[in-house]
Amino acid sequence: MSQANTAAAIRRQESALPVETAVLDHTLSAGEPYLLAIARGQTLRIVDVEGNQAVDVIFYNRNDVAEHYSATQTLLRQGGIYLTTGSVLYSDDGNPMLTIVADTCGRHDTLGGACAAESNTVRYALQKKFMHSCRDNYLVALQEADIGLGKRDLVPNINFFMNVPVTAAGALTFADGVSAPGKYVELSAEMDLWMLVSNCPQLNNPCNAYNPTPARFLLWDPA
Amino acid sequence: MNQPRPALPTAGTPSAFASVDAIEHWRAFAPELAGEPVLFSELVPGGAHWSYVLPRGTTLRMVALEDGANLSVLLYSAQEKLERYNMPDSLKAQHTAHYTRGHVLMSDMGRALASLTADTVGWHDPLGLLLDDRLMREKYGTRNYQSARNGMYRSGRSGLLVEIGKYGLAKRDLIAPVNFFSKVTVDDEGRFAFVSGHAKAGERVDLRFDMDVILAFSSAPHPLDPAPAYAPKKVGLVLWRSGPAPADDYCRAFRPENARALHNADQLYLL
Numbered sequence: 384m385s386q387a388n389t390a391a392a393i394r395r396q397e398s399a400l401p402v403e404t405a406v407l408d409h410t411l412s413a414g415e416p417y418l419l420a421i422a423r424g425q426t427l428r429i430v431d432v433e434g435n436q437a438v439d440v441i442f443y444n445r446n447d448v449a450e451h452y453s454a455t456q457t458l459l460r461q462g463g464i465y466l467t468t469g470s471v472l473y474s475d476d477g478n479p480m481l482t483i484v485a486d487t488c489g490r491h492d493t494l495g496g497a498c499a500a501e502s503n504t505v506r507y508a509l510q511k512k513f514m515h516s517c518r519d520n521y522l523v524a525l526q527e528a529d530i531g532l533g534k535r536d537l538v539p540n541i542n543f544f545m546n547v548p549v550t551a552a553g554a555l556t557f558a559d560g561v562s563a564p565g566k567y568v569e570l571s572a573e574m575d576l577w578m579l580v581s582n583c584p585q586l587n588n589p590c591n592a593y594n595p596t597p598a599r600f601l602l603w604d605p606a
Numbered sequence: 607m608n609q610p611r612p613a614l615p616t617a618g619t620p621s622a623f624a625s626v627d628a629i630e631h632w633r634a635f636a637p638e639l640a641g642e643p644v645l646f647s648e649l650v651p652g653g654a655h656w657s658y659v660l661p662r663g664t665t666l667r668m669v670a671l672e673d674g675a676n677l678s679v680l681l682y683s684a685q686e687k688l689e690r691y692n693m694p695d696s697l698k699a700q701h702t703a704h705y706t707r708g709h710v711l712m713s714d715m716g717r718a719l720a721s722l723t724a725d726t727v728g729w730h731d732p733l734g735l736l737l738d739d740r741l742m743r744e745k746y747g748t749r750n751y752q753s754a755r756n757g758m759y760r761s762g763r764s765g766l767l768v769e770i771g772k773y774g775l776a777k778r779d780l781i782a783p784v785n786f787f788s789k790v791t792v793d794d795e796g797r798f799a800f801v802s803g804h805a806k807a808g809e810r811v812d813l814r815f816d817m818d819v820i821l822a823f824s825s826a827p828h829p830l831d832p833a834p835a836y837a838p839k840k841v842g843l844v845l846w847r848s849g850p851a852p853a854d855d856y857c858r859a860f861r862p863e864n865a866r867a868l869h870n871a872d873q874l875y876l877l
Contacts, residue, residue, distance in 0.1 A: 463792070
């Protein structure tokens, strides 16, 4: 059996990388999309600037965009549902895409997915359909960039800084955020990547504490 | 749907056009359906894969024919294949990490693709884990066609890729399946535990289609099944014309989210 049980609830780890040496430092406003090219060997830091902000992210292999981050491969190979320090993010082909090398938050969600206008009608009320959503963000970023990715590629994403525990009785719950202002997660890229981001604009539930806020992205070249 | 339907088969006939060598498998594993307009049935060997286009208003009964069966199922809209079953949307709308009677399998467009209208098992795994060739080799070794003919090992992933390929869908379209008959629990640390032999022979679950769907399945083992040998289990399938969800449907009343997802699906079939 190759699926070592490396999953853990919370594993916090600080980073030694100084902000001054970052080659990119980008603050993404609340509710905005972002598409970033990341090179193999680079280190990415995502900062929850004001706390309790869900940052919805999907990664793609930049040299073969048909290969995407796979929640199910990632969970199968680590034997559990949460991402934390040491978690390896796998592609649908079973290749490592990124490794979480530092994490001051300690837990990130893999099951909650991204909000969409259509799923908002199901979850909240039919009249919610015209509110802004993560899928609108994803689609506008992919349409503008025209890099061979589309709706079919919007696979189950990572919700950084979001806490979605599963109970022993099989319930999916949305718990209080484990994040706080300034918490961050840092990932080392194992291949050339596209990172597709929606800084979640959801206002109908507490995933952004009913107040979506900015997220900050930093990138370092390999030492 | 107001399109004219072919005449309904009479109760007990295997299909509207009974002929050739279709076998009434369902009489062995679902004889209780003798009063229903049965459309077809199938005896699925372990490790096999197949797919169908199934219309709204039909119901598929899946029956475990051996203890510990697993059936990995994918759903796509037959009209617009970009619309497909969405694991996170279905789980969060229903605040669930398991499926049983009352639950609805929702598309990424906020519509009910299918509903679990009956279930003797109580827990079907929605977490979408799938056996791929690499893991299958590591776990069971290699047993290929040359050495074993149709007794070769088949992974759930490769079986499902074959099936969706029949409709022009590619690897990137392979979604997280529902693993019917399997149970995976999650502890406080987030770790998985697989319940061996969860579904017993004879247990069954009914899936009613609320939209016209492409359904693909694989009966390969669940990837967390700790059994040391590759020993996939048989499953029986039978489809009958049940009609779409009535106003007083159990799934509609199960949660307000489900009522809205079924409403959204009904909106596609107003004409």
